[in-house]
Amino acid sequence: MEHESVPLYWRNIPAYYRLVAKRCKKCGEVYYPPVVKCTKCGSAELEDYQLPHEGELVEFTVLRSVPTDFLKQKPLVIGLVKLGPVKVLGQIVDAMPEKLKPGQRMEVVFRRVVVDGKYGLVMYGYKFRPRP
Amino acid sequence: MEHESVPLYWRNIPAYYRLVAKRCKKCGEVYYPPVVKCTKCGSAELEDYQLPHEGELVEFTVLRSVPTDFLKQKPLVIGLVKLGPVKVLGQIVDAMPEKLKPGQRMEVVFRRVVVDGKYGLVMYGYKFRPRP
């Protein structure tokens, strides 16, 4: 797969680099991915909300059949991590899968996600690792 | 655009290399692109039909804004050529566009159409040129 869209990457950098979610100013509900309107109370007043960088592993899997861009990184450990009010799905790094277990403490790190073969664009984003 | 599908190219080689159309065995109607069923008489009995390799230019244009795979060949001369019972749309080569005119005699030649950048696959097909 070509990651052809530079604008698509660029506009999502706040989420990818800083894990910025949205919080409803009225009822406090937090959304990640962000919403256009609070789905709980209907308010359109949403503010940026910085997700915590530490949390707890909910569940994970070791993915061995990966898309083209990830062939060199195979296998990928994909984990669901609870970060404050929401859960986030992403890659787990610096971990031996056989030692991971639900409930353990995790932290957010920033890493290279993919290198676009055609334009040489290096794209970054959050990943998770076990807290030392 | 990646010409990713090798099977798609491969299965259309009879058309691309030999300009094979379909003819209804019952009413004689010729189809290019081929049909699954004669749209004139409804018969499903269709046979391969070799289009003639000489014909007449109906109309043409010089296309200057081209898809990615054709950037190096820009501009493309795209022409509509009457070949026996049907017309065929394709590239015109070996011609000065300012000297082309509707009604002139054309002939079919076989040329490289596109080189797939990713797999280095060279794909061929018919093109047209003015008959000397």
Added chain:
Amino acid sequence: MQDVWINGTAMAQTGRHYGLNADEMAARVLEEALKDAGYPEIEALFVASATAEQADKQQMLGAYIASRLGLDKIATYRVENADGSGGAALMAAAMAVRSGLYNCVGVVGVDKPNDVLSNQQQDIYSTATDAVYERYFGVTPAAQAAIMAKIYLAKYEYKYEDLALWPVLMHKNGASNPYAYMRKQAKVEDVLESELVSDPLRLYDVGPMADGAAAVVLCNKKGAAKLLGMWTSTSAIPFNNRPDYDVLYSAREAAERAYRMAGITPRDVATAEVHDSYSIFGVLAAEALGLAPRGGLLAALKSGADLKVNLSGGLKSRGNVMGATGVYQAVEVVWQLMGKSPFKRVDGSIGVVHSMGGVDKVSTVMVLGL
């Protein structure tokens, strides 16, 4: 059989929206249309998009738009007929309401062609042509439009300068549409001096691709405008074997059927928005809709006739918002009929939308009335 009404409308300014994901852009506009309709409960969402899959690598876009608005449990469907997706989605949505299954549904058209480079836009646009017999050889819709333009101009003995009147009119119309992409007037000389894209067509003959999103809410209860007639028709004839190149078969058939359903004639049409992805298609579409006799539209323009066609500026000036185009057209026609600011009220109560996918492959025509 239920009547279908347009209860809410909204559109975003067309252009370059580098800061918004496609689902967010669509969700914002849909939210506006829902607000305009008084927040009825919608039970389904029909999404028109021509580039979501190829430019944004997103399938099933409706589900993600629903997520951004928390529209849980509703039905979502993406409808794709290339740049005619908007008309197709409107048709599918209108039939859904007529079927009695849903009381209210949303239709949102969204495309972000500027998420990719301009050559990649050509790549994607070319996927509307036959992948095996046309696109493979480098054929694009522009090349096909150019050949049709050459044949049309020769057959009816027009000069290219006559065709140039179309983009001039479009720029004039679009100059007063704040939602349009190209909001400046143009002169015939500007057109003649613009670069050749595929002769005889020049840059001014081509609707520039623009990001955009537009939405309508269709219900079985009275709203701003009523859907009086609608039809979709495909021309199954391959481009290379068309008997005629100076007519849009799909548009002509769809218009005839939609007019018959609405019980109107072309004389009743107070405003029409047609799919002029290339100026020649604007001319041929207007003729197919009966707004001028065959071969006669450029003569009408030359004689200074006051044509109420593409008051929005059309694809040339409003922008070619790809699959969103048909939904924009529906919103524009409703606003023109209502005289909703910033649009001036047209002199009449019936408007027509023509949405087309590819080069005369599939057209949808809708007749809207106050």
Added chain:
Amino acid sequence: MQDVWINGTAMAQTGRHYGLNADEMAARVLEEALKDAGYPEIEALFVASATAEQADKQQMLGAYIASRLGLDKIATYRVENADGSGGAALMAAAMAVRSGLYNCVGVVGVDKPNDVLSNQQQDIYSTATDAVYERYFGVTPAAQAAIMAKIYLAKYEYKYEDLALWPVLMHKNGASNPYAYMRKQAKVEDVLESELVSDPLRLYDVGPMADGAAAVVLCNKKGAAKLLGMWTSTSAIPFNNRPDYDVLYSAREAAERAYRMAGITPRDVATAEVHDSYSIFGVLAAEALGLAPRGGLLAALKSGADLKVNLSGGLKSRGNVMGATGVYQAVEVVWQLMGKSPFKRVDGSIGVVHSMGGVDKVSTVMVLGL
């Protein structure tokens, strides 16, 4: 409101069809379904395809299928909800007939995933996930299915060996379906020894992608089977924020609504075809359809219950024909109800189809009766 009947059905053997273009493959099967229906005049064609754009670089596929059969002037619409496109197209088509606009319409599902390499298939399949928040990071439907499987197995205290009973049943069912891709029986050991795809899921838990095309003709006049109920529902909850991972919300809601419309309960269901792109989804879908209590399907399998689910072999054995899947399922259910050779007649007159796009994003459930 018109009743909707299935007047004609056809399907192609699934597998690798390297010799046929997608439009040709679809046209051949559609022609068979039209023949089966006695060649009624169809006024519209709804095309379900998930890979036409990305694998074959073809938009507006319906127009090209119409060309291959000379179906000039009909309406064509492509409907895309990723691998749930089949159900979505059937819904849109059924609503079109119910609307009274058309008397008869065709629905054809076609996909040729084998037109691209297996890694590219993963690329395309991943476009059903959220492009920005999931696919970007390498997340695939398989990874999400795996996480759901882990949670389900842990919550209901099953072992992986219990889940392995699903693919064993699918291979048993598919062995007698000549249209299936994988027509051999499998033992639990085969499943346990197959390679890990995304733990706990192994190769046998994954429906292999196959080329395929299937078609039905829907009319407002009596035919082989009647559409008794239908509903489409989207789960707007992002995967990462699901309250529960052991339920398919979209399937549960669609089933409840479709059953209510048909006036049936799960007990009335003589046969069901569900979207088991991964074995865990087969389990969860069967539970969502009420064929077993929540968390109880594997217990039923273990106790040797005679479940009439995926008698075709499901996506595991018939193959994952992507957007064509829902149309295959409809044909299979009709043939099972009729006892049309080579399918054995089931003991009852009501069957259910569950078509799903992505990981519990959009489900369509249809209830069919003789």
